[in-house]
Amino acid sequence: MDKTEPFYGPDFSQLVRQDPDVAQVLLDELARARGGLQLIASENFTSPAVIAALGSTLTNKYAEGYPGRRYYGGCEVVDRAERLAIDRAKLLFKADHANVQPHSGASANLAAYAALLQPGDTMLAMALEHGGHLTHGSKVNFSGRWFDVVSYGVRRDTELIDYDEVRELAIRHRPKLIICGATSYPRLIDYSVFRGIADEIGAWLLVDAAHTIGLMAGEAIPSAVPYADVVTFTTHKALRGPRGGGVLCTEELAQRIDHAVFPFTQGGPLMHAVAAKAVAFGEALRPEYRDYAASVVENAVTLAEGLAAEGMRPVSGGTDTHLALFDLRGLTDFQGLPVSGAEAERRCAQAGITLNRNVIPYDPEPPTVTSGIRVGTPCVTTQGMGVAEMKEIASIVAQAVRKPGAIASVSDRVMGLTATHPAYRREE
Ligand code: PLP
Numbered sequence: 001m002d003k004t005e006p007f008y009g010p011d012f013s014q015l016v017r018q019d020p021d022v023a024q025v026l027l028d029e030l031a032r033a034r035g036g037l038q039l040i041a042s043e044n045f046t047s048p049a050v051i052a053a054l055g056s057t058l059t060n061k062y063a064e065g066y067p068g069r070r071y072y073g074g075c076e077v078v079d080r081a082e083r084l085a086i087d088r089a090k091l092l093f094k095a096d097h098a099n100v101q102p103h104s105g106a107s108a109n110l111a112a113y114a115a116l117l118q119p120g121d122t123m124l125a126m127a128l129e130h131g132g133h134l135t136h137g138s139k140v141n142f143s144g145r146w147f148d149v150v151s152y153g154v155r156r157d158t159e160l161i162d163y164d165e166v167r168e169l170a171i172r173h174r175p176k177l178i179i180c181g182a183t184s185y186p187r188l189i190d191y192s193v194f195r196g197i198a199d200e201i202g203a204w205l206l207v208d209a210a211h212t213i214g215l216m217a218g219e220a221i222p223s224a225v226p227y228a229d230v231v232t233f234t235t236h237k238a239l240r241g242p243r244g245g246g247v248l249c250t251e252e253l254a255q256r257i258d259h260a261v262f263p264f265t266q267g268g269p270l271m272h273a274v275a276a277k278a279v280a281f282g283e284a285l286r287p288e289y290r291d292y293a294a295s296v297v298e299n300a301v302t303l304a305e306g307l308a309a310e311g312m313r314p315v316s317g318g319t320d321t322h323l324a325l326f327d328l329r330g331l332t333d334f335q336g337l338p339v340s341g342a343e344a345e346r347r348c349a350q351a352g353i354t355l356n357r358n359v360i361p362y363d364p365e366p367p368t369v370t371s372g373i374r375v376g377t378p379c380v381t382t383q384g385m386g387v388a389e390m391k392e393i394a395s396i397v398a399q400a401v402r403k404p405g406a407i408a409s410v411s412d413r414v415m416g417l418t419a420t421h422p423a424y425r426r427e428e
Pocket residue numbers: 042103104105106107109132133135181182183208209210211234244245
């Protein structure tokens with residue numbers, strides 16, 4: 001090798017030589033991901049270009065502050081990466097202001113709360129048991145400890161957000177902040193209703209679009225940006241970027257959000273991740289990404305219909321997004337026995353299908369057991385699978401859940417799909 005050749009980024013052979021233990025972990029994880037069906041709704045397969053930016057020397061640079069106003073020297077190059085990420089995010093989401101530094105969705109929420117609230121203030125958010133996130137006021141999270149949290153849920157009959165309850169609670173408790181957005185709510189959220197309620201009581205409206213931002217980017221579902229004061233998001237779900245977070249907001253809140261991210265809740269930004277976010281936003285601005293986002297939703301609808309036909313009841317009757325939630329209480333296996341969410345997760349894992357158990361609204365089972373499972377289509381859609389494959393996946397999942405003894409034939413069918421639609425296909 002030419003010793004004067006500059007080093008640009010990942011050199012896997014170097015890792016193999018220097019640290020075979022860690023190299024083997026990387027290889028095994030890739031084999032695991034490629035070797036099965038990944039139906040976790042919050043995961044995706046990033047492009048090699050995103051991985052290249054993540055594995056770059058930008059990880060070395062300290063850049064506390066913002067482009068043009070850093071607390072370290074030598075930031076003029078990484079400034080360009082952050083400006084690209086900000087400009088692309090603003091263009092992609094038609095937002096006045098974007099902060100691309102949060103390390104994760106939870107960090108983005110922490111910063112948003114820090115910008116808008118004081119400890120002890122009241123917030124109104126969706127209950128964890130009905131699909132909300134830990135950072136929306138769970139007792140085990142800072143949000144539940146530092147704020148006075150009022151929770152809303154879904155109606156028992158429709159399993160849709162109870163907008164009347166949201167309004168009643170808002171009027172009764174006068175929260176300073178209303179949050180909508182969830183981790184396991186399969187339906188569209190009516191942001192205009194939330195905006196109206198927030199305006200009625202003079203509250204801020206925060207949309208946590210961690211799950212759905214990618215679908216908004218591809219215009220497969222309506223955007224929350226025109227309605228929300230602040231939108232927080234993750235970059236690693238349907239959006240298909242690096243693991244990370246971000247915040248969009250109005251011009252009015254721009255300074256407060258920026259100060260809340262740095263210096264209030266974070267130190268130096270991860271500049272390699274910021275560059276990778278710029279790459280992902282660039283990819284999402286391409287027309288192909290719109291097709292991808294539309295296909296993610298179409299695939300989820302087809303998968304939900306297929307699993308419903310197999311006896312799994314889709315919560316709320318179906319999905320408008322990338323994920324679906326199923327109530328397994330009406331299902332029995334080949335022995336006529338009921339199957340919990342945890343047992344379904346275990347049986348699927350044995351057959352190479354990765355999905356997660358999930359509480360369903362009004363679930364009588366604890367979170368360790370659950371009556372439900374959640375499935376999502378961002379990964380399989382990235383692999384190029386479409387409607388025909390979703391029908392096959394529904395049949396495979398049902399077989400895995402109902403007939404744990406038939407693992408060999410289920411695994412064969414899984415391998416059939418992963419062989420024809422591999423993740424990280426090597427370019428010829
Ligand atoms: N908000 C919602 C609605 C989420 O679903 C998630 C993660 O799944 C988060 C926040 C937190 O994101 P992260 O895991 O990147 O901290």
